[in-house]
Amino acid sequence: MALKLPFLQVDVFTSSPFKGNPVAVVNCMGIDESLVSDQQLQAIANWTNLSETTFLFKATTDRCDYKLRIFTPTMELPFAGHPTIGSCKAFLQFTGQKNAKSLMQECQLGIVSLTISDEGKISFKAERAxxxxxxxxxxxxxxxxxxxxxxxxxxxxxxxxxxxxxxxxxxxxxxxxxxxxxxxxxxxxxxxxxxxxxxxxxxxxxxxxxxxxxxxxxxxxxxxxxxxxxxxxxxxxxxxxxxxxxxxxxxxxxxxxxxxxxxxxxxxxxxxxxxxxxxxxxxxxxxxxxxxx
Missing domain, CATH: 3.10.310.10 (Diaminopimelate Epimerase; Chain A, domain 1)
Structure with missing residues (x-):
């Protein structure tokens, strides 16, 4: 079954386009995660050829707003920083939550707490350090x-x-x-x-x-x-x-x-x-x- 999924590319840790670190974000929240294979996700990340490509899915716990999977061109990561901030920005755009001040992200590493400032900066607290x-x-x-x-x-x-x-x-x-x-x-x-x-x-x-x-x-x-x-x-x-x-x-x-x-x-x-x-x-x-x- 062919799927057409919303896509954003976000420049992170900058307020000037093309001066930060890009991440590709694919919105899979409208489908069941079982409809796409790990091999498909990895192929997309290999194709974008960015340091990371992420995929937003529906969270598996009520504690979280979404689940994030993070891929480099060659492997899946349990966590990464700029993809977390970029994917949060994309989630806010995809869902129209312009006034959100905090979100919870589910990922392989655990649950990551995110905060959005009045100026629009996004922060995350380390789950592990x-x-x-x-x-x-x-x-x-x-x-x-x-x-x-x-x-x-x-x-x-x-x-x-x-x-x-x-x-x-x-x-x-x-x-x-x-x-x-x-x-x-x-x-x-x-x-x-x-x-x-x-x-x-x-x-x-x-x-x-x-x-x-x-x-x-x-x-x-x-x-x-x-x-x-x-x-x-x-x-x-x-x-x-x-x-x-x-x-x-x-x-x-x-x-x-x-x-x-x-x-x-x-x-x-x-x-x-x-x-x-x-x-x-x-x-x-x-x-x-x-x-x-």
């Missing part, structure tokens, strides 16, 4: 592939993707790095890591960072603007600095790819000695249409 040590051999290999020294010991951040956060001496070192992607991919594969989040603090700033995201094993040498990477970075910063109060972190990304991504993050003190990790950004719709499957 766990810190793990990595072997010294892996650290040495990543130093060779990045060809720059780290300011503090890199660590593995489990935020859905398994990002290794590598802190450069400063923003300039981060921006100018020219990685050896073949070597990085080999290390990623050897240790089961999704990729590297490279970041450096901007001079004279409080908590303003330049960030880059590399995932060569997923055929994404450099992601223009990375939401899950921003969560990995701020969780790493909390582990490193042990902030005692709510701390705002501003991240720019994508300059090397001629983009102008902006992510607004918060390490939020919950008052019980625990913290929540939140990323926020703008999203704008740049393509509207339908897709036939």
């Amino acid at each position: 766990d810190v793990e040590e990595i072997p010294q051999d892996a650290i040495d290999e990543y130093r060779k592939s990045l060809q720059i020294d780290c300011l503090a010991a890199p660590k593995l951040l489990q935020v859905g993707p398994a990002w290794v956060v590598y802190l450069a001496a400063d923003a300039e070192s981060c921006y100018n790095a020219n990685p050896d992607f073949a070597q990085m991919a080999a290390t990623n594969t050897r240790y089961g890591h999704s990729g590297i989040i490279l970041a450096g603090k901007k001079p004279g700033s409080s908590q303003d960072y330049e960030m880059r995201a590399f995932a060569p094993t997923d055929c994404v040498l450099e992601d223009p603007v990375c939401g899950s990477g921003s969560i990995a970075l701020i969780r790493y910063l909390q582990d490193l600095h042990r902030f005692s109060e709510t701390t705002n972190v501003s991240i720019t990304q994508g300059g090397r790819l001629k983009r102008q991504g902006q992510i607004f993050c918060q390490i939020k003190a919950n008052g019980d000695g625990k913290f929540s990790y939140i990323s926020e950004g703008n999203a704008i719709i740049v393509i509207e249409g339908s897709i036939n499957i």
Whole structure:
């Protein structure tokens, strides 16, 4: 049976068209999920050839507004940041919920809480943000592939993707790095890591960072603007600095790819000695249409 499904392409973490990170969003909420196969979804994601393509389905629990499935050109992901924000923007457009202030997203990782500000920015709270040590051999290999020294010991951040956060001496070192992607991919594969989040603090700033995201094993040498990477970075910063109060972190990304991504993050003190990790950004719709499957 042929299906014609509404389709949007959303530019995320930007307020200027074509300066953020695009995600393709297919609206499958009007059909039963059993009518499309995993192979069909993967084929569409392979065809769009974006870092991620998402599919909105009816939620399987009353707690959630929709279910989201996220695909790269080669595999399905349990969670990703910019697709979450872009898909929320698409859901609001598809359903006409212009005044919604909060939504709950169901995905493989769990239930993700989303908030829409009065200005239209969309934020998500991390469902998972766990810190793990990595072997010294892996650290040495990543130093060779990045060809720059780290300011503090890199660590593995489990935020859905398994990002290794590598802190450069400063923003300039981060921006100018020219990685050896073949070597990085080999290390990623050897240790089961999704990729590297490279970041450096901007001079004279409080908590303003330049960030880059590399995932060569997923055929994404450099992601223009990375939401899950921003969560990995701020969780790493909390582990490193042990902030005692709510701390705002501003991240720019994508300059090397001629983009102008902006992510607004918060390490939020919950008052019980625990913290929540939140990323926020703008999203704008740049393509509207339908897709036939």
